[in-house]
Amino acid sequence: MKFRVAREDLADAVAWVAKSLPSRPPVPVLGGILLEINGSTLVVAGFDYEVSTRAEVSVDAESGGRVLVSGRLLAEITRALPSSKPVDIAAEGSRVTITGGSARFTLPTMPVEDYPPLPEMPAASGKVDASAFAAAVTQTAVAAGRDDTLPMLTGVRVEIEGEKLTLAATDRFRLAVRELTWTPDAPDMSTAVLVPARTLADAAKSLGGANEVIVGLGDGLLGLQAGGRRTTVRLLDVEFVKYRSLLPSEHTTTVDVPVSELGEAIKRVALVTDRGHHLRMQVTDGVLTLTAGGDDEGRAEEALPVEADGAELLIAFNPSYLLDGLGVLHADTVRLAFTTPSRPALLLPLVTKDDQTTVDAAYRYLVMPARLPG
Template structure:
């Protein structure tokens, strides 16, 4: 260690929240044990906590009474668990010699510090590219991240594709079985900004979770400026006292726009809450992730599942339907996740045929009229969830 003694006292809630946020992005099985560490820098302005696994970095600053400034590197998840378990009293941390002492009230822990010399230098944030309301950003990420792949052997599917074109942003994610697309507007630093990025979905989803914790100021997104947007291969997100960076994925996202149908042979409008409840009930007799059938007719939707040795379940719901009646089947988990991502009271399904993907979108103010051939154009929407059907039995 560089100094003989480091000592500070910090409010429990602030320390616990900051530690939990940094520790959440630390690897559970790191390539180097030192990457499990949280770096704590105590100075005249309080504490800065940071973590870095060479892919994702996190950094947060909180207030503290610093008696003796310096740096401490400790096992992140362990210290986060310890601090989270302590009563709501001020916490004193002191490093001296070869021991880190953490005390609060009658509780006292003695921990071994980690060696600072080998700890990697955190990357700096790229030049800011724009800003966005944290709740809008979080909502958009949550809506598309649900469709991202989880198979690391297909890295192009584990990311969220981000297109920036001035004030317009499009996010998309797919795992080959479903596709989620979200459009929104933000505040670019330069009106001519253009970029195409592929950001790890897991990292963005974690960022969205932290943005839901009461942040009100706009989030700054940093991927560079001018012709250098994305050139550093790094995305930075900064809000209030926190900032994080993540390496961009070096892979090409599939061309997704041709997959989105521009017209449909039938449209259905269903209330989401009772539909989700019905799916959960009828799925109880289905084998794990076995299909759930949906039979649409002029004024009703019949859900059914099962038929094996366990039994069978059916449930009928009200439904506004236009077009030729049809029966289609979906993976119930994918269907529920798509419905849960829609932020309106009702969902509109768009169908072409039972063997082709269907779209799920928030219900617009008005549904389109059929053209001369009886087809319905896709309603204008900010969010689209495209879902592959599963083969009907028989």
């Protein structure tokens, strides 16, 4: 195998594939990156039985073949090569030589015959705008759990009902739900799957620069394909929580406040919450007062003028959960919708169009309150 390739194209493809490789592969070959020449196309691929990634790059090939090399080393080398010089790669025997400008590296190959075959991309189920899909995944994955002993909470539920795509995730303390439109291959398509959140977020973000993403479902896999790159993810075979019943249908108090002002105030007041104290919110007469801490370990308080409607309220939250929601709201103003101090609250993005301000019903971020003392 011998070919020449643009350094930027090679480095981008290798970095994308390497990102999905396991940090501690159960067997050494799963930490490798497969390089394969098919005509004038280089296929860069990785697979760990759960996630597969594959990127195609145009090259000037002298001879074909396939080799397996350390993914970590290959990523570091291609990133460090001179950016203005093409890269020459040649494989001979059990060695691969990588040359860029005056730099030359020689890597040992790994036994390619021990490498598992990559799964096929599932048949296309439809397509979705890439940037909208990436944003929707980011907005929901933030609420997914990180405890692998509770797999049903580590995924993003993807529901398909015709042209509506609904994403949902929860870790029991907050819930994020995002709806968007897509173009299904079958107009009456109806299904739901659970996808590992971290893997889906990485894949959606990396494909977000394309115009559209082709989505495929089948054989226990979710496939995403865009711009010469494709990834498959093994689905979680567990039951997701019945989340829709958690969403409040009515509110007794609402507060509209600029996202940036509320976020900065929460960060300041939360400086005294290190010892397990929660942040308290009090709504009175058009003022949202944030307090935290106590006399023994320090106390913080900040009052924000807001547009408030409804009954006065005192409620407490984990400040990190609030900041996570505000960080992915993608709006200048947020509506905080409350019912009682013991019931979950909603963070809703507000949008203004033709001088009319309304709630963007496509996204809802629910957060459970903390118990107030006494």
